[in-house]
Amino acid sequence: MLAQQIVNAISLGGVYALFALGFTLIFGVLNVVNLAHGAVFMIGAYASLKAVVVLQLPLPAAILVAMLATGALGWLLDKFIFAPLRARHAPHLAPMIATIGVAITLTSLIEGTFGSENLRFPSEVLPAEALSMGGVQITWLELEIICLAFALMAILLWGLRKTGAGRALRGLAESPKAVALMGVNVESVFRVTSILAALLGGAAGMLIALYANAVFPRMGQPMLHKGIAVVILGGMGDIRGALLGGFFLGFAEVLSVAYVGSNMRDAIAFGLLFIVLLIRPQGLFGHVVQRRA
Amino acid sequence: MKLKQILAGAILALASLTGVAGAQIKIGAAEALTGNAAQYGAPIRRGFELALGEINGRGGINGQKIELVIEDEQGKKEEAINVFKKLIFQDKVLMLFGPTLSNSAQASDPVAQSAKVVAFGTSNTADGITSIGNYVFRNSVTEADILPVTLRIASQKTGLKKVAVLYGNDDIFTKSGYDNFKKALQDLKIPVTTTETFAKGDVDFKPQLTKIKASNADAVVLSALVAEGAPMMVQARQLGITLPFIGGNGMNSPRVFELAKDSSDNLWVGSPWSVENPAAENKKFILAYRKAHTMLPDQFAAQAYDAIYIVAQALKKIKITGKLEADRKSLRDALPAIQWTGATGPFKFRQVAGRDGRPAGYDAVQTAIVMMTKSNRYVIQK
Numbered sequence: 107m108l109a110q111q112i113v114n115a116i117s118l119g120g121v122y123a124l125f126a127l128g129f130t131l132i133f134g135v136l137n138v139v140n141l142a143h144g145a146v147f148m149i150g151a152y153a154s155l156k157a158v159v160v161l162q163l164p165l166p167a168a169i170l171v172a173m174l175a176t177g178a179l180g181w182l183l184d185k186f187i188f189a190p191l192r193a194r195h196a197p198h199l200a201p202m203i204a205t206i207g208v209a210i211t212l213t214s215l216i217e218g219t220f221g222s223e224n225l226r227f228p229s230e231v232l233p234a235e236a237l238s239m240g241g242v243q244i245t246w247l248e249l250e251i252i253c254l255a256f257a258l259m260a261i262l263l264w265g266l267r268k269t270g271a272g273r274a275l276r277g278l279a280e281s282p283k284a285v286a287l288m289g290v291n292v293e294s295v296f297r298v299t300s301i302l303a304a305l306l307g308g309a310a311g312m313l314i315a316l317y318a319n320a321v322f323p324r325m326g327q328p329m330l331h332k333g334i335a336v337v338i339l340g341g342m343g344d345i346r347g348a349l350l351g352g353f354f355l356g357f358a359e360v361l362s363v364a365y366v367g368s369n370m371r372d373a374i375a376f377g378l379l380f381i382v383l384l385i386r387p388q389g390l391f392g393h394v395v396q397r398r399a
Numbered sequence: 400m401k402l403k404q405i406l407a408g409a410i411l412a413l414a415s416l417t418g419v420a421g422a423q424i425k426i427g428a429a430e431a432l433t434g435n436a437a438q439y440g441a442p443i444r445r446g447f448e449l450a451l452g453e454i455n456g457r458g459g460i461n462g463q464k465i466e467l468v469i470e471d472e473q474g475k476k477e478e479a480i481n482v483f484k485k486l487i488f489q490d491k492v493l494m495l496f497g498p499t500l501s502n503s504a505q506a507s508d509p510v511a512q513s514a515k516v517v518a519f520g521t522s523n524t525a526d527g528i529t530s531i532g533n534y535v536f537r538n539s540v541t542e543a544d545i546l547p548v549t550l551r552i553a554s555q556k557t558g559l560k561k562v563a564v565l566y567g568n569d570d571i572f573t574k575s576g577y578d579n580f581k582k583a584l585q586d587l588k589i590p591v592t593t594t595e596t597f598a599k600g601d602v603d604f605k606p607q608l609t610k611i612k613a614s615n616a617d618a619v620v621l622s623a624l625v626a627e628g629a630p631m632m633v634q635a636r637q638l639g640i641t642l643p644f645i646g647g648n649g650m651n652s653p654r655v656f657e658l659a660k661d662s663s664d665n666l667w668v669g670s671p672w673s674v675e676n677p678a679a680e681n682k683k684f685i686l687a688y689r690k691a692h693t694m695l696p697d698q699f700a701a702q703a704y705d706a707i708y709i710v711a712q713a714l715k716k717i718k719i720t721g722k723l724e725a726d727r728k729s730l731r732d733a734l735p736a737i738q739w740t741g742a743t744g745p746f747k748f749r750q751v752a753g754r755d756g757r758p759a760g761y762d763a764v765q766t767a768i769v770m771m772t773k774s775n776r777y778v779i780q781k
Binding site: 223328364 | 435436437568596599601602603605609610613629630638654
């Protein structure tokens with residue numbers, strides 16, 4: 107049982123990490139707690155579902171459709187919400203509240219258009235068979251989610267370290283003014299970040315919808331709650347932290363079900379999180395925030 | 400001369416038109432048309448509209464057509480109270496259907512009771528709703544009546560000795576289903592290997608299922624709604640758990656076959672309604688529903704459809720005087736004696752005791768049909 111539970115924990119952790127990546131990126135660079143990220147994630151799931159069901163596209167093409175749709179959404183979010191608020195030097199709370207509005211609007215819009223019922227990808231698209239290794243079952247999709255979470259993190263880290271755009275992005279996280287003085291087009295970096303975060307959210311939406319076998323208008327909400335916890339735990343805005351925080355929460359939840367009881371799952375998982383934050387208030391990788399302060 | 404005739408005719412036609420409009424019987428419905436519970440509210444609405452179309456198409460009740468004022472209560476308690484008040488005091492309906500969820504009915508039915516208006520639930524199955532008062536009716540059979548029958552037949556057929564239990568602990572409906580299962584398991588002396596819970600919106604059930612697998616149970620007793628229950632079955636089969644699942648009302652929906660396609664076998668549910676029930680009334684209902692909506696009905700649509708016919712029988716018996724208070728009371732007095740055989744089979748009311756021990760509202764008396772899923776179909780088990 108333990109071996110299977112560890113596999114369960116790793117795949118659940120991969121799910122949380124995948125969601126948290128985009129969320130933490132937008133916080134790290136734009137300094138915005140984007141509460142619409144759950145809705146963006148949901149739009150990604152719907153876009154890919156429609157691509158598969160209506161346009162009859164294969165899964166790899168559907169993920170591109172999901173990313174295209176949510177990327178556009180990320181562009182709109184920055185163009186019409188974050189950018190105007192930045193221009194007016196609005197306080198931190200303003201963009202956060204605005205994203206709550208966006209989340210509610212998008213959720214209701216989808217609910218009105220497609221109904222609140224659960225939908226799913228046709229079973230022909232994705233074989234549900236699991237690989238069995240020594241009594242431990244894992245599906246191809248779980249393997250893909252885990253690998254993708256790590257791959258995306260690696261690409262993001264590499265991009266931030268080695269490319270010019272990445273350096274600009276990191277500089278921006280430190281001081282927008284300094285970066286602007288060096289001749290970087292700050293606004294376009296902000297825009298690109300918003301698009302990138304939404305792209306990641308869209309991809310996560312599709313993969314998690316496949317994994318959970320369910321697409322529904324409010325699918326982003328519980329994920330958002332856990333995503334916030336993961337990001338705070340990892341250190342706000344830190345990409346390695348999002349990944350580690352995701353796996354931490356995955357393990358905490360699964361092991362508390364296995365050894366204490368599912369009734370106590372959230373109490374224990376979030377209790378542990380609370381204790382970690384008491385010891386390291388800045389989160390596991392929270393030095394950036396510290397330096398800024 | 401000719402002009403006069405036409406004019407007179409027009410006036411007559413107008414008079415009769417307004418006459419018909421004035422003589423309509425106005426009934427209210429408060430159902431969840433948006434929000435999470437809309438997955439039940441939507442088929443309920445379709446069930447109402449189908450039955451009303453049929454009745455009005457045949458000329459209505461004693462020449463009067465029934466008009467349904469349907470309002471969205473969003474599956475929320477507060478909204479259910481608001482909508483009940485609007486329908487009762489503003490729209491001045493004769494009686495009202497709804498709300499969709501038991502949770503909301505607990506909050507809104509007292510409003511109808513104190514205004515002395517019949518509140519007729521077609522989908523509330525939790526305990527204690529009809530004990531609110533003698534104006535509260537429902538034709539949805541309670542889980543307390545259904546679950547013991549499902550368990551008994553499933554244990555006879557599969558020879559199960561011990562079960563694992565899995566339920567949603569943050570929802571009044573799935574929690575109440577769990578309580579009823581627990582009682583039935585005690586009565587049948589079936590031991591429980593492990594009791595696991597999940598929460599609304601969970602996407603991953605593998606930790607609980609892995610634990611259940613290790614507990615060597617012979618079956619999984621499940622109190623969940625399709626939204627969580629269907630992915631749960633898929634994940635169980637992925638983990639190599641082939642055990643039978645025994646579910647409540649929430650799992651009795653053909654949507655299981657869409658959402659858990661190819662992993663939906665060996666699910667046991669009980670309900671007065673089955674898509675496979677060959678009774679003539681049911682076949683007629685399913686045919687008409689499919690014709691109107693190009694999809695299969697579910698239990699919620701069937702119960703809503705029958706509820707309209709039950710009320711129609713009572714309406715036939717009373718004389719509508721136009722005095723709202725008197726009419727509301729005479730409808731209430733006529734309802735308890737109504738018996739009807741519809742899509743959900745033979746039906747009659749049973750009066751229950753209120754919280755003070757005095758006679759209060761009315762529950763449904765119906766026979767449960769127990770079914771098992773096989774190759775994406777329900778198979779009736781006797």
